[in-house]
Amino acid sequence: MLINEDIKLDYSDVLIRPKRSRMSSRGEVRLFRTHRFLWSKKKWTGIPIMSANMDTVGTPSMHNVLSKHKLITCPAKHYLKNDSNKFNKGKSNICWFGGIDDISKLSKTSTGFIGLDVANGYTIKFVDSVKKLRDKCPNATIAAGNVVTADMTQELILAGADIVKVGIGPGSVCTTRIKTGIGYPQLSAVIECADAAHGLNAHIIADGGCTSSGDIVKAFAGGADFVMIGGMLAGHDECDGTIEDGVMKFYGMASESAMTRHSNHNNYRGTEGKTVEIEYRGKADDTIKDILSGIRSACTYVGANKLKDLSKCTTFLRVNNTHNTVFGNE
Numbered sequence: 001m002l003i004n005e006d007i008k009l010d011y012s013d014v015l016i017r018p019k020r021s022r023m024s025s026r027g028e029v030r031l032f033r034t035h036r037f038l039w040s041k042k043k044w045t046g047i048p049i050m051s052a053n054m055d056t057v058g059t060p061s062m063h064n065v066l067s068k069h070k071l072i073t074c075p076a077k078h079y080l081k082n083d084s085n086k087f088n089k090g091k092s093n094i095c096w097f098g099g100i101d102d103i104s105k106l107s108k109t110s111t112g113f114i115g116l117d118v119a120n121g122y123t124i125k126f127v128d129s130v131k132k133l134r135d136k137c138p139n140a141t142i143a144a145g146n147v148v149t150a151d152m153t154q155e156l157i158l159a160g161a162d163i164v165k166v167g168i169g170p171g172s173v174c175t176t177r178i179k180t181g182i183g184y185p186q187l188s189a190v191i192e193c194a195d196a197a198h199g200l201n202a203h204i205i206a207d208g209g210c211t212s213s214g215d216i217v218k219a220f221a222g223g224a225d226f227v228m229i230g231g232m233l234a235g236h237d238e239c240d241g242t243i244e245d246g247v248m249k250f251y252g253m254a255s256e257s258a259m260t261r262h263s264n265h266n267n268y269r270g271t272e273g274k275t276v277e278i279e280y281r282g283k284a285d286d287t288i289k290d291i292l293s294g295i296r297s298a299c300t301y302v303g304a305n306k307l308k309d310l311s312k313c314t315t316f317l318r319v320n321n322t323h324n325t326v327f328g329n330e
């Protein structure tokens with residue numbers, strides 16, 4: 001047994017220090033990014049925020065709104081089985097995720113990105129599956145995860161992933177940390193995995209744990225190339241679910257609700273997710289505009305006139321600690 005004494009941080013453990021800036025308005029900030037991917041060699045341009053591939057938020061109606069703003073939709077996995085044609089519009093802003101058993105289906109989709117995601121991206125079987133998907137689809141932009149450490153980020157990239165999905169345990173409806181004790185504070189996971197990926201000219205998605213636009217800002221500032229959100233998109237008109245007494249249900253994909261819906265029960269598998277009630281929030285369009293405006297504002301506070309520069313303009317301050325410490329780019 002080993003103990004790692006290094007301090008690891010969540011989004012709530014830091015704030016970003018304001019800096020002098022020559023910008024005069026949020027309107028000057030460019031949120032669009034262009035990424036060129038390591039293996040596929042393809043280019044993508046858009047706002048690098050994606051909906052989680054969860055039943056409630058990965059819907060065709062959500063895709064209509066997100067694609068209008070040039071954000072990415074990751075459809076819920078069940079659409080891959082039957083109704084993938086419901087996501088025919090704006091294909092460059094879709095990322096289909098599937099599990100190890102979905103390789104053949106994924107290889108037949110023709111969208112911007114495809115990906116393999118499992119709760120635990122640390123198994124040899126998973127790495128072999130990423131290699132298999134790369135062999136089948138040499139020209140596809142492939143995402144794979146989830147992992148939280150630099151070593152495994154590099155391994156997935158060398159196995160053929162262009163983008164690594166980072167996050168174990170931070171999700172708003174995730175109970176992995178409680179059920180298993182496994183996890184990694186999300187901001188540190190993002191910083192360390194981004195550093196590993198960027199060294200190989202690959203990219204990462206910061207997946208889960210964002211509860212506000214400020215958290216999304218911190219993820220980008222920590223080096224995330226894409227940020228995936230679930231709970232922040234829940235409770236809207238575009239979600240799968242009904243409004244009852246002013247609330248909508250939002251459930252994890254490893255929750256009892258999801259297992260029952262998709263008949264996923266078996267003898268050795270318990271739940272690692274929960275169901276929560278989210279206050280009804282109206283149109284997703286308003287929430288997205290609010291998120292984008294928060295990110296623009298953050299960029300003006302630190303003098304970044306494009307999202308690309310946010311990370312290098314950031315100095316994080318450690319907060320919620322007895323001794324505040326400054327680290328990052330002074």
Ligand code: 5GP
Nearest residue numbers: 052171172174208209230231252253254273
């Ligand atoms: P959020 O943005 O809601 O904080 O996090 C969304 C992420 O939580 C998803 O993209 C996915 O990685 C993760 N997630 C979704 N459902 C479950 C679940 O049932 N259990 C766990 N452990 N993680 C989940």
